[in-house]
Amino acid sequence: MHLDSPPRGFWQLGTVGATTPCVAIVGSRRATFAGFEIATSIARELGLAGIQVVSGMALGIDAAAHTGALDAGGSTIAVLGCGIDVCYPPRHAGLRARIVGSGSLISEEPAGTPPFRYNFPKRNRIIAALAQAVVVVEATERSGALSTARWAADLGREVLAVPGSIRARQSSGTNLLIRDGVRPFLGIADLLEAVPELRSAVPQGAFDTLPGGPGGGLERFSPPLREILARMGTQPVHPDQVGFALGLSPSLVASRLGALELAGAVMSLPGGLVARTV
């Protein structure tokens, strides 16, 4: 660690300690579906390549980052803003247990410390210090993820930001980072270019075998199901929009979506929208 004010000590709970190199993925608690999905897939790719993912176990992007790494069989570190024995947010009890099983929790706060607001900026500096690079997926101008990015820049770590529409509130912070000179993240190649150690740390070709973006690997679905996927694009849509565009009855759309949901290619979101996950 290279902090001017290093923590006096750490509490650590888990099975796998911090390894080098590792990458932090951070962002807003209130993520959009696209942001959540992007964070999950970056973490999944890193997890598959054996690179540890660091984040803060908060709702939204943080949770997506840990989950993606774990789903790929990788290891992940959660840096907490509360005591090591406190589960915050309480909803992440299950995620917390998975992290302890294949990575670890780290905190500099004494056991039993509640999640005080002022602990989180301090926590962000540890995330920045542990990682060789920080990827900010979605952040508003006031998001704590920007403080992680500032810490990382001060420490000479690579910072990358996922660009978004100039009208999307959830991307206002990441777009500002890019305007101010932070490298845009358009794909895993940008990360490898920014941090060459990542490429040398993983087995040759680990990133080459990864499935491509939307459009790739759909041959396993029948033509009627592919037609639905092609119509859905990258943003969540209402089933009625899909049916209207393809001239299919609501019942036929429901039946095809049911098959795709079962295959794990589509997920249902709160509010009745559906989104592609392949």
Place this chain on the structure above:
Amino acid sequence: MCADCTLEHKGVLFLDELCEFSRQHLEALRQPLEEHSVTVARARAAVTYPADFMLIGASNPCPCGHLGDAQGCTCEPRQLSAYGNKISGPIKDRIDLVVSVPRQEYRDIFAGADEEPSAAVRDRVEAARRRRGEGAGHGNAALTGREILAAARATAPARRLLALSGERLHLSARGFFRVLRVARTISDLAGEDRVGEDALAEALHYRIEMAG
């Protein structure tokens, strides 16, 4: 609520703003939804009334009402999860069809001329009921697990899909038979003898939306 259930015996119980009811009130629906009766306990006696009704509920997608629409939701994540948890797992497990209805645009209100008229829908429903020889009875909802397995006559691909869904969606035994009853009804309406893959996938989609 109990009184409503028994008043609606053989009818429809419609609850608007379902998620605004207290959890305690909603839990009171568990017995009638499963046993088709309600037991009212007083100091000296308990009386059981018949309560066999169809429950229909309407709800906003979230407290602000804009989740999933163009305007965008302004709810906090905490509010969203509290809202979603208002309806307990056991009650969700007893709801067969969840359909999300997008916000209606003004121009759509005047544009719905090519919809199927209610009379035509009624004919289809009556034809489906006649086909299964039920008259005005309970329909597929009243079939026991064993009966629905036999009545479904599920095709081999449909059976494979059902097995997969049990595994992937962690369906309870109750959920499993409920999906099969809905699929049987979809096939009846389409005039099909056997429950095929499409009817089953459709029934699953209506159930999955609840989980999401």
